[in-house]
Amino acid sequence: MIKINNLTKHYQAAQGKVEAINGLNLEVNDGEIFGMIGPSGAGKSTLIRMLNLLEKPTSGSITINGTDLTALSSQNLRAARQKIGMIFQHFNLLSSRTVLENVAFPLEIAGVRKKKRLKKAADLIELVGLADRIDHYPSQLSGGQKQRVGIARALANEPDLLLSDEATSSLDPESTRAILELLARIREKMNLTIILITHEMGVIKDICDRVAVLEAGKIIETGSVIELFSRPKQSLTKKFISSVIDFNIPSRVAKYMKAEKRGELIRVSFVGEKSHDPYISHLVKHYSVDANILYGNIDEIQGVPFGTLILGLEGELDKIEESTAYLKSQGLAVEVLDNV
Amino acid sequence: MFETIMGLSRYNNLMWSGFLETMYMVGMALLFAIIGGIPLGVMTTITRPNHILPNKFINFILDGIINIGRSIPFIILMVAVIPLTRLIVGTSIGTTAAIVPLSLAAIPFMGRITDNAILEIDQGVIESAQSMGASPFQLVFKVLLPESLPAIILGLTLTAISLVSYSAMAGAVGGGGLGDIAIRYGYQRFQLAIMLETIVILVVVVQLIQYFGNKIAGLFDHRS
Numbered sequence: 220m221i222k223i224n225n226l227t228k229h230y231q232a233a234q235g236k237v238e239a240i241n242g243l244n245l246e247v248n249d250g251e252i253f254g255m256i257g258p259s260g261a262g263k264s265t266l267i268r269m270l271n272l273l274e275k276p277t278s279g280s281i282t283i284n285g286t287d288l289t290a291l292s293s294q295n296l297r298a299a300r301q302k303i304g305m306i307f308q309h310f311n312l313l314s315s316r317t318v319l320e321n322v323a324f325p326l327e328i329a330g331v332r333k334k335k336r337l338k339k340a341a342d343l344i345e346l347v348g349l350a351d352r353i354d355h356y357p358s359q360l361s362g363g364q365k366q367r368v369g370i371a372r373a374l375a376n377e378p379d380l381l382l383s384d385e386a387t388s389s390l391d392p393e394s395t396r397a398i399l400e401l402l403a404r405i406r407e408k409m410n411l412t413i414i415l416i417t418h419e420m421g422v423i424k425d426i427c428d429r430v431a432v433l434e435a436g437k438i439i440e441t442g443s444v445i446e447l448f449s450r451p452k453q454s455l456t457k458k459f460i461s462s463v464i465d466f467n468i469p470s471r472v473a474k475y476m477k478a479e480k481r482g483e484l485i486r487v488s489f490v491g492e493k494s495h496d497p498y499i500s501h502l503v504k505h506y507s508v509d510a511n512i513l514y515g516n517i518d519e520i521q522g523v524p525f526g527t528l529i530l531g532l533e534g535e536l537d538k539i540e541e542s543t544a545y546l547k548s549q550g551l552a553v554e555v556l557d558n559v
Numbered sequence: 560m561f562e563t564i565m566g567l568s569r570y571n572n573l574m575w576s577g578f579l580e581t582m583y584m585v586g587m588a589l590l591f592a593i594i595g596g597i598p599l600g601v602m603t604t605i606t607r608p609n610h611i612l613p614n615k616f617i618n619f620i621l622d623g624i625i626n627i628g629r630s631i632p633f634i635i636l637m638v639a640v641i642p643l644t645r646l647i648v649g650t651s652i653g654t655t656a657a658i659v660p661l662s663l664a665a666i667p668f669m670g671r672i673t674d675n676a677i678l679e680i681d682q683g684v685i686e687s688a689q690s691m692g693a694s695p696f697q698l699v700f701k702v703l704l705p706e707s708l709p710a711i712i713l714g715l716t717l718t719a720i721s722l723v724s725y726s727a728m729a730g731a732v733g734g735g736g737l738g739d740i741a742i743r744y745g746y747q748r749f750q751l752a753i754m755l756e757t758i759v760i761l762v763v764v765v766q767l768i769q770y771f772g773n774k775i776a777g778l779f780d781h782r783s
Binding site: 273298300305307313314315316325326327328329356357358376 | 583681683688689690693694697701702705782
């Protein structure tokens with residue numbers, strides 16, 4: 220269990236005092252993949268770098284399995300860091316070492332004997348699927364391959380926690396998917412807790428269990444990924460979601476609905492079993508409104524079906540209100556769209 | 560002209576001993592540059608603000624030593640350190656005595672080159688090792704030095720070439736070597752052929768140093 224308590228980070232920059240993180244509280248459960256998303260400058264990078272004290276907090280505490288990292292001596296901190304793996308956007312491999320030597324490096328730091336560490340490193344390289352590149356140098360690898368080396372290296376000391384600092388941000392979509400799959404797989408296999416930061420909502424949607432949205436050094440919204448996708452509260456969260464699920468209604472349709480005052484545009488989100496039930500036909504039958512389906516999408520977020528519909532409801536206004544009330548009463552998230 | 564060139568063979572022994580003296584001076588000074596300059600450079604870099612062991616005071620002192628050492632023209636340094644040379648070698652004249660000022664010039668030079676080479680390493684690479692729990696000692700010997708080794712080797716090459724040229728000035732205080740021959744025979748006795756021969760040898764020596772320096776640096780360079 221990771222507990223972050225009242226964490227702040229202030230520093231002096233040329234432009235004046237910067238408050239990168241402002242009194243942040245967070246709990247991350249064991250075995251969870253926890254995502255943090257935010258626009259650049261929100262403090263994500265500062266936050267994740269504080270979790271292994273690469274960046275020293277101004278105040279507050281970071282407790283991992285009962286140990287407060289901020290209270291450790293530098294020697295104990297080094298020992299604690301061996302149990303926290305980290306992967307980076309730019310991989311940060313040693314150019315002077317081969318794949319095998321890079322993966323064995325953290326073991327070398329931990330004082331593991333040569334024979335043992337090379338064996339362990341070779342096994343990890345096998346795990347991440349790079350057995351045929353074991354004697355290559357980083358410069359001979361693609362970005363995705365470098366990140367695999369980074370992951371193998373981060374796992375060498377069998378950490379309890381893996382920190383991912385924008386690990387897929389400089390990869391192409393295909394490598395991104397492969398790396399995310401690998402992370403999900405090793406979480407299962409090694410019972411690892413993963414905390415990742417990203418600015419890509421797709422990463423959150425693909426592998427995270429829970430997510431926190433960061434803005435200006437604070438968490439503005441947090442919850443399970445399904446919750447967040449189906450009932451986003453903050454406009455920033457909505458903006459991030461719309462980057463992976465496109466809600467935009469073709470402008471001609473929107474114009475038509477508005478101009479003729481034909482009714483309302485609503486967005487309905489279905490989660491889980493609800494996506495199987497025939498609400499729309501019920502609506503049409505019992506509330507005498509016409510439902511015009513303008514957009515529909517069913518997706519799956521970690522095995523849970525998740526659907527979105529944008530409906531144009533035509534009919535008398537009170538009927539429209541009744542029908543939206545009905546949808547809400549069925550536990551669906553309904554949002555009236557007026558500024559399309 | 561042909562006669563003059565043929566006559567040069569009379570000076571073969573002289574040239575050979577001059578060459579050996581130059582190599583001896585350059586080689587020893589280079590050795591001291593490695594022993595003194597590389598640690599000096601490493602200490603300077605790591606005590607910089609935001610590096611692995613920031614220390615304003617030590618950094619100020621070491622950076623100052625490098626700058627002062629680098630700002631004294633060699634010919635002046637050579638004369639200025641005569642008392643020190645006497646103290647160490649027992650005399651201020653001769654090839655061995657010349658090694659003292661040559662080393663004193665090479666150490667800060669190599670210090671700055673090492674400093675720059677280490678600064679070239681991506682901060683992220685250092686941080687990744689820190690995130691694994693590496694101690695400052697491990698960072699220096701397992702990250703900073705191995706990662707900057709190609710640049711340090713090229714720097715040593717550069718230092719060696721500078722030392723070849725400085726060693727010619729050492730000839731002026733009885734240091735011997737090829738530069739000394741060029742001045743005494745070529746300049747003071749108007750033996751142009753000898754002057755030219757020493758130049759040719761020096762050019763070849765410098766080319767060879769650069770060639771092997773590049774080759775060796777390439778062996779350790781896996782960046783591309």
